[in-house]
């Protein structure tokens with residue numbers, strides 16, 4: 001017998017192409033064919049996107065949205081039809097994307113990495129060089145994006161009361177988060193679909209976090225599989241898990257137990273997204289045919305252009321409530337924190353429920369518009385916790401709009417243990433890959449050392465409320481124009497106008 005007799009005969013493209021209807025649907029993903037006929041109605045992204053690739057190769061659109069092990073995990077083995085001889089598959093002729101040529105042009109002209117001096121520089125470059133759909137997904141906020149802008153401008157309402165003639169020769173920016181010593185008080189927060197911006201996805205952030213000894217929070221909705229991200233960590237590098245709770249608690253339990261087994265040192269339950277917010281830039285982008293059954297109640301003809309986020313989040317359990325917390329505490333030894341708490345009453349309830357911490361956050365302005373910024377909520381929370389003698393009971397984090405080390409310092413002065421940073425690292429990764437993430441983190445470290453020196457503190461435990469003036473914080477209008485931010489804000493570009 002020659003060796004190839006034992007080799008299963010590969011399917012041909014023409015064979016697969018015969019199965020291209022709703023009643024009989026095969027799709028090619030990563031060189032293998034799958035019968036998705038029965039699965040189609042349950043697809044969170046709706047049947048339309050699958051039908052678009054019925055009988056064809058759907059790999060390119062599939063890869064950024066689905067972790068590689070998705071089909072192995074969720075599609076019955078009997079539907080795995082085996083390898084396809086890709087030389088016999090007729091590749092879709094690429095619809096000429098008029099912007100693509102211009103985008104490639106902009107990539108040729110983009111600034112060299114060393115010309116990025118702050119985190120906003122990465123955003124400005126990313127906006128020009130990223131694919132429209134990726135930029136739309138990362139940059140969008142909910143509704144009018146007021147909260148998304150407020151997150152950053154809130155920091156402009158806090159002023160320093162620096163002290164002088166303090167010996168600041170040596171500066172130590174390190175701190176401890178959930179028992180892990182980190183070199184600077186920020187972590188890489190969970191942001192979904194990392195492969196939209198960079199073909200390698202979240203593992204690029206893993207490598208950057210390792211280099212700078214900061215913690216990475218792994219998103220439930222990562223493009224990379226959970227194990228790929230954990231396998232990418234080195235040595236005693238620490239990672240946390242961000243969890244969207246599934247209506248099917250058995251799936252959630254498996255995810256939590258697996259994360260604990262793989263060494264995750266914190267479980268962050270996202271509590272501000274019982275339904276994903278309405279992100280109109282994301283909805284306008286190409287994902288329009290990746291509909292979702294989250295919002296529509298009607299049949300197939302309802303407008304399902306809810307963007308990528310909604311398409312991949314229909315599993316999230318909107319019935320999650322305080323009564324579920326004891327169950328989480330019973331299934332894991334990992335510290336449990338609630339991510340997306342937005343008022344002091346809920347922080348007090350979180351302490352009573354026995355969790356280990358909260359992240360004061362509005363999901364980067366992607367959920368409830370007109371939610372207050374994390375930093376403003378922090379200024380409400382800490383005095384009240386001190387009054388009740390509860391301020392040492394849990395660790396308090398904030399995220400949203402952190403773009404400068406002075407933002408980090410302000411948050412620590414007000415009592416945060418650390419801050420989460422999202423978009424800046426996505427933009428750095430999308431525009432410049434790992435070198436971009438590396439530079440972004442190094443810039444923050446340099447800024448942190450300089451600003452600690454200038455406010456007269458040599459270590460983070462000296463940062464206290466006496467160093468800041470927050471009287472303007474609750475005023476929601478500010479005359480200080482956020483020029484950097486405004487320059488990258490992405491207004492609606494009508495079909496006849498050309499994006500600048």
Ligand SMILES: Cc1cc2c(cc1C)[n+](S(=O)(=O)[O-])c1c(=O)[nH]c(=O)nc-1n2C[C@H](O)[C@H](O)[C@H](O)COP(=O)(O)O
Nearest residue numbers: 138189190191192221270363364399400401421422423
């Ligand atoms: C930018 C971004 C943020 C997302 C995010 C995706 C992107 C592109 N996604 S989302 O698809 O559902 O909206 C998540 C997510 O998976 N889970 C989560 O807990 N937070 C998610 N967040 C919120 C994130 O964890 C921080 O709260 C937020 O990014 C902090 O604001 P900055 O981006 O301004 O730093």
